[in-house]
Amino acid sequence: MATSHSLHRPRIRSYTLDFYAKRDYVKRLVYASDETCIEQVRMNRTAFFKLCEMLESIGGLKSTRFMLVDEQVAMFLHIISHHLKNRVIKHYFRRSGETVSRAFHSVLNVVIRLEDVLFKRLEPITADSSDTRWKWFKNCLGALDGTHIKIRVPTVDKPRYRTRKGDIATNMLGVCTPEMQFVYILSGWEGSVTDGWVLRDAISRKHGLKVPHGCYYLVDAGYTNCEGFLAPFRGQRYHLNEWRQGYQPSSPQEFFNMKHASARNVIERCFGLLKLRWGILRSPSFYLRWGILRSPSFYPVRVHNRIIIACCLLHNFIRTHMSIDLIEAEVGERLPTNNVVDDDEPNITNIHPSDAWATWRMELANQMFDE
Structure with missing residues (x-):
């Protein structure tokens, strides 16, 4: 029983480490510096934070069990900034193609929902x-x-x-x-x-x-x-x-x-x-x-x-x-x-x-x- 218990413990730890490992690309993409952030998602870190806050508080974008709001937004911006395919994003973010597609369309729908806020008067x-x-x-x-x-x-x-x-x-x-x-x-x-x-x-x-x-x-x-x-x-x-x-x-x-x-x-x-x-x-x-x-x-x-x-x-x-x-x-x-x-x-x-x-x-x- 002791041997069996010790074999199951690394699985929980592995899951936790896997979550942070998948966020590693987000950290390098957005949080490393303003220069990198602008090159990759077309805005500096301050604007990126404001956008995530706006999409979450006004647009209703929510974190999922496996992906936070900032990763969804970074993924969307990275795609439209560089015209990248699903399979490329899947490799970079270590996500399945279905997860990438779902996150992309979720952010797209929320951005469109903010027309009245973002269009200039x-x-x-x-x-x-x-x-x-x-x-x-x-x-x-x-x-x-x-x-x-x-x-x-x-x-x-x-x-x-x-x-x-x-x-x-x-x-x-x-x-x-x-x-x-x-x-x-x-x-x-x-x-x-x-x-x-x-x-x-x-x-x-x-x-x-x-x-x-x-x-x-x-x-x-x-x-x-x-x-x-x-x-x-x-x-x-x-x-x-x-x-x-x-x-x-x-x-x-x-x-x-x-x-x-x-x-x-x-x-x-x-x-x-x-x-x-x-x-x-x-x-x-x-x-x-x-x-x-x-x-x-x-x-x-x-x-x-x-x-x-x-x-x-x-x-x-x-x-x-x-x-x-x-x-x-x-x-x-x-x-x-x-x-x-x-x-x-x-x-x-x-x-x-x-x-x-x-x-x-x-x-x-x-x-x-x-x-």
């Missing part, structure tokens, strides 16, 4: 704004545009998701503030659908994009110039690289386009930062540091669309809770904040062009050129 540009990019656009809320994110779809669906460049992708509508924080995301449309069509769908939804009367977003020439959406003059110089060559605007339309492009470029920088931060959103043309070429996401379309939204929400979280974002330096500097818009105001519900809006744009262009 509308903040119009004030008349006394001193920002050289935005001071011309009083009551502007920010900028919007569409971007393609490559995905995997069944063969029968590929024609619908094929873009003009021949890629298989989804067309995501992104709306951001001048501070490069997202206020609205609509993902899921096929890559063959035009940006204008996606915008029409966004403003027609019950809980879609809200544009209060008197406010507007900057859009590119691919959208209709109408109330709520200010587009540049067509047939005039517009892109920033044309102005960097030393050419000076010679008409109100060209000057307006130059200032419009300078401000609207915030959405392009926002997309660039989003894809630099989260490897799961990168197209196959992006090479990682060690030279490995990644294929599109391994997840089904519906899951991948939720991942896109989660990445945008976490992007907002990082910009709110990290005073210094090393990745941000690659796409531009942080911009100032403005006043908050009341969500109860009536909103624009169509995007039909109007003479009044075109006249106002011309008046604004003349005013900018004269000053």
Whole structure:
């Protein structure tokens, strides 16, 4: 009996040691240093702690018998940061593939649940704004545009998701503030659908994009110039690289386009930062540091669309809770904040062009050129 008892005791000890052994990778991934934490999960340790606390207290994420909340969150962030497969995470974290998948989807669902907390509220540009990019656009809320994110779809669906460049992708509508924080995301449309069509769908939804009367977003020439959406003059110089060559605007339309492009470029920088931060959103043309070429996401379309939204929400979280974002330096500097818009105001519900809006744009262009 004594021999039998001594044989059973190491099993209990082995179980305890196994639990801490499996957490060893989490310690090296997150807790070793801020530098390692940022490289591996895209945020420093302080922001990581705040995220775990928020997901647990507000989102309802809970520890399981074998895995604490911080390990679930670290696993999720590690996957979307570096676009890693289940079997790779299984090896690193010493977990089964089923456990990895369950933890990933648990964190994904909780992040999506925090939409109302993490999406930025509308903040119009004030008349006394001193920002050289935005001071011309009083009551502007920010900028919007569409971007393609490559995905995997069944063969029968590929024609619908094929873009003009021949890629298989989804067309995501992104709306951001001048501070490069997202206020609205609509993902899921096929890559063959035009940006204008996606915008029409966004403003027609019950809980879609809200544009209060008197406010507007900057859009590119691919959208209709109408109330709520200010587009540049067509047939005039517009892109920033044309102005960097030393050419000076010679008409109100060209000057307006130059200032419009300078401000609207915030959405392009926002997309660039989003894809630099989260490897799961990168197209196959992006090479990682060690030279490995990644294929599109391994997840089904519906899951991948939720991942896109989660990445945008976490992007907002990082910009709110990290005073210094090393990745941000690659796409531009942080911009100032403005006043908050009341969500109860009536909103624009169509995007039909109007003479009044075109006249106002011309008046604004003349005013900018004269000053």
